[in-house]
């Protein structure tokens with residue numbers, strides 16, 4: 001069955017509790033042919049799902065991996081609507097470590113994804129600003145980040161002004177500036193890189209919507225899907241990965257997660273939260289130059305340059321009681337004028353007269369429990385793995401999360417970065433793992 005796999009890996013696979021390899025004929029399947037069974041089924045082919053398929057095939061080429069994606073043009077996927085930022089300036093070790101691996105992956109991505117992929121990586125530090133009140137926490141975070149391998153420096157107001165002459169330091173006590181391993185990249189290119197490489201290695205992507213599970217002896221073993229042409233089919237699986245982004249809570253409910261009893265009474269606390277990205281242009285006097293960091297004000301308003309032509313992106317997450325309704329991806333332009341522009345104009349006097357000339361909206365796959373990723377096996381369904389809820393910092397973590405899930409499936413445990421604390425158990429136990437640096 002897995003003749004060409006290395007014997008060490010073969011043993012690891014068989015040691016892992018219940019991976020049953022279905023004879024691999026993926027490569028012979030025509031692209032549009034819908035498989036009826038697989039070893040690993042991934043629900044959602046966004047950044048997280050496609051990275052997971054990539055790592056599984058990279059490490060165990062004879063595993064039959066099927067990814068079901070309902071929106072193959074990715075019109076609503078968080079991945080392609082994100083601003084593609086990568087930073088190590090987090091408060092939790094796991095997030096720092098995952099983004100360090102993200103930086104390493106970005107540096108070597110052609111080795112993983114192929115020479116024809118271009119992530120268009122722009123290496124720029126983040127600059128996180130703190131008031132007197134937040135200075136202590138910023139210092140604590142920076143210490144942990146540097147201990148774990150990130151490289152950033154703390155700058156008091158006077159030094160901030162000297163380094164970034166365009167800034168107003170009104171109300172600012174301290175800034176933390178990333179010196180390396182941070183920047184931004186093209187999320188579409190990363191997604192396509194993962195997806196195309198996974199397909200090249202034999203993963204099959206099916207354009208269909210998962211709309212239910214079949215359950216036998218308390219085990220999930222089959223999904224029901226609706227194809228683009230309306231046909232209904234089902235796919236049997238041995239292991240399933242729930243990587244459905246903002247819809248993950250809904251997919252969980254299809255498996256009784258949140259509607260059952262005992263452990264199953266606890267839902268996957270992930271829902272869509274709309275976020276706006278505004279684009280404006282300026283090249284005025286004392287305007288932040290090409291080396292401008294992605295700058296985040298103490299109130300969460302951020303901006304960065306976009307390209308070489310004087311364009312900037314900006315945004316801000318609303319407070320809990322201002323959360324917009326998530327019926328569609330329409331943009332509230334008023335929010336720029338009332339909640340984003342005032343901070344931009346205060347922090348950067350050169351932004352005083354800017355007007356928003358373009359914008360878009362996307363959904364954070366928001367974890368309402370503690371705004372942090374959920375990664376690991378579901379404690380009730382031992383063949384269901386969850387990888388979702390990254391709440392605004394997930395695209396940079398796709399390399400690490402996909403690899404982590406492949407470790408759980410192939411090795412039966414985390415091997416590189418220990419993500420145990422991100423497991424679903426914390427939600428059942430009511431123990432929040434709060435990431436302070438949510439933007």
Ligand SMILES: Cc1cc2nc3c(=O)[nH]c(=O)nc-3n(C[C@H](O)[C@H](O)[C@H](O)COP(=O)(O)OP(=O)(O)OC[C@H]3O[C@@H](n4cnc5c(N)ncnc54)[C@H](O)[C@@H]3O)c2cc1C
Pocket residue numbers: 043044045046047048049068069070071074076077078079080081082083084085086208209210211243244245246247251275276277361362363364365387388389390391392393394395396397
């Ligand atoms: C405006 C904005 C800015 C952001 N900026 C950053 C940033 O700077 N840095 C960063 O790291 N992160 C950022 N993020 C967050 C990041 O985009 C997400 O954390 C990450 O892309 C999540 O990837 P995903 O694969 O889980 O979700 P998605 O990309 O949404 O993929 C999930 C997929 O599941 C599919 N799906 C859902 N339900 C079903 C079903 N029933 N059947 C089949 N398929 C289904 C969907 O169609 C979708 O394609 C940002 C997000 C937004 C919205």
